[in-house]
Amino acid sequence: MHRILDKDILAPDVVRFWIEGAHIARKRKPGQFVIIRTSEEGERIPLTIADVDRTRGAISIIVQGVGKSTKQLNALNVGDSIHDVAGPLGRATEIHPNSRVCCIGGGIGTAVVYPIACGVKAHHGSVVAIVGGRTKDYVILEEELKAVVDQVIVTTDDGSAGMKGFVTDALKGLLAEGRTFDEVVAVGPLPMMKAVVAVTKPLGIKTTVSLNPVMVDGTGMCGGCRVSVGGDQKFVCVDGPEFDGLQVDFDELSARLRAYHEQEQEALKLYNDQMACHAVPTT
């Protein structure tokens, strides 16, 4: 059992937790993730470790409540415990010292980009962060990034914060200004990552993406998280989660992410109905 030490809400349905896990905090490197279960019946949820606090022996995760399991997790409070936390899992980000990196986070993807940006800075690199959200409310970790990286550009679809447009518009703007990057790291919804690659590929800019497929054990055993990268089969849990974005078959991954769509909706409806019953006593 891992106790929840802190909880704050970063955006609608987006929660940051700090949870006990000294043995995970001591080993974790940027890019790695944990697998969490909230209850005995719970499914195994892979989540990037957004940050660690080694003095407290704690790790932080940032969770977007989308389906039953993530909503159930986000309903937990300080003092509650998380049933199982396994990690750190996956390979660490490959960070090259002194490199110039553009870190792009879309929505919850910023939670994955943030530790990578910190890692690059720790290796004396320079980082421009582009953080996107649908509206102002969905832009997360802007202040945290400002404290670490060289420049932060915010984009929103409606212009309610930062520049109006997509993260790719900001990236194109930087490139048009003549800014050069050794690497672009892009994490967010698949269409966003695909759009970033559409910008960087013709220019031959190294582009790293972090993938979040359907996963079960997270240790290489089941192969459920397999993706095609440059025509080769890779398991995200042990070969990733970061891959060469120019080589990833996003369309295939996008289809695979919909594998359980109907079941997920069914579980969510049941959960919402149960919550509604608790909230409103029937007469």
Next chain:
Amino acid sequence: MAKKITQKTKNPMPNQDALERARNFEEVSLGYPVDLAVLEAQRCIQCKNNPCVAGCPVEIDIPKFLLQVGDRDFEGAYKTLMDRNVLPAVCGRVCPQEEQCEVKCTLGVKFEPVAIGRVERFVADYAKLMKFTDDTPPAPPTGHKVAVVGSGPAGLTVAADLAKMGHGVTIFEALHKAGGVLVYGIPEFRLPKAIVEHEIEGLKKIGVEIKTSHVIGQTFTVDELFTELGYEAVFIATGAGLPTFPKIPGINLIGVYSANEYLTRSNLMKAYLFPSGSDTPTIRGKNVAVIGGGNTAMDAVRTSLRLGADNAYLIYRRTRAEMPARHEEIDHAEEEGVKIIMLAAPEAILADERSRVRAIRCIRMELGEPDKSGRRSPVPQKGSEFDIDVDTVVFAIGQGANPLIRSTTPDLPVNKWGNILADDSTGATQKPGVFAGGDIVTGGATVISAMGAGRKAARAIDRYLRNPSADGYSPTDV
């Protein structure tokens, strides 16, 4: 002092009705009632040279426990089993006795051998019911500490043996539940999880500590188990690893699973209870094809029936005679309605407009010359392709070694397949203090052979702890 033989054939074990059980996850075999177990045990002629014991990888004193059951001394029989085997309820169910103890049975020369496995299972289940305990006191604490990586059959056996010798033992399990393949792989209907839990509780009672959700190679490396956590020896039993998929079109369509994933969803995660009782979904295919001919393939295809398949196909490239699965499992599958398609192999998986499986395209095979394994190798027949309409495809065609330990333990030699090199008789690897056994050494094998490896390694680890330069590999040998 041979007894007069009263019965030439094994007493049959009652099963759930085939068509009924094919739709539930309850155990298939119901086990012997008391009188039938006694009758079966009395078939043992107590021959002089005990060939059955030599056939048992963990060397159970089989004639002794059969004699005790015959005399209705069930508690004594339980102690005889526990003396050599910490998982009797598991082994009585999943051991291939027909290739091990029973194949050597003297009675079997002329008649059917004694149904040793069925009697073993009876004793273990009866002991659980009557709450018999193995009250042999463990040896006094030695102060030594051993880490066991993996809680499957090999890990559980080594842990139990070492704990009984007085050593401190911690098992590190990557998943959230202990038991390894016994909980994620073998289905409820063949091995109820309550039985595995009961046997693991027994281990905890003798002092074995189990840490779940600890992924060795990630949470701690093998070296850190020594340097940071102070273990003096490490036994690696991480089991089978990464699943293998054939390189054919359509392998990443929705509805294509490895047997590991298909079975893990159903067994460990209880996806058959989704959405109330489990939050893990699985695809409940109406027409399911499972590729392979081993026990894992049988488990997967029989699971598909229980998840509601109307048609469950088992596709195998050789014939029934070459299938590596236990014959009993193949029989059970057929009784339940599995359709076996022999001499066929998949060529492609075909998609619908939503990237879901629509059909599997197979090609007919013929058996050619025997290959290195002595089995006749299948040869594809040109132009013989045919399609089967399916919505789910499960591959149970073997697996490669998991990379997590070898990639973080560079001084641990492995073979070209990534399996750890370990001494057959001791489990010792070329890294001092590190031992290994089970599927991570042998590649996919059986529960009992993994337990046998654990048994041998426990003895070697005990010797190593008492005198680290005594045997096994030492740095000077390398």
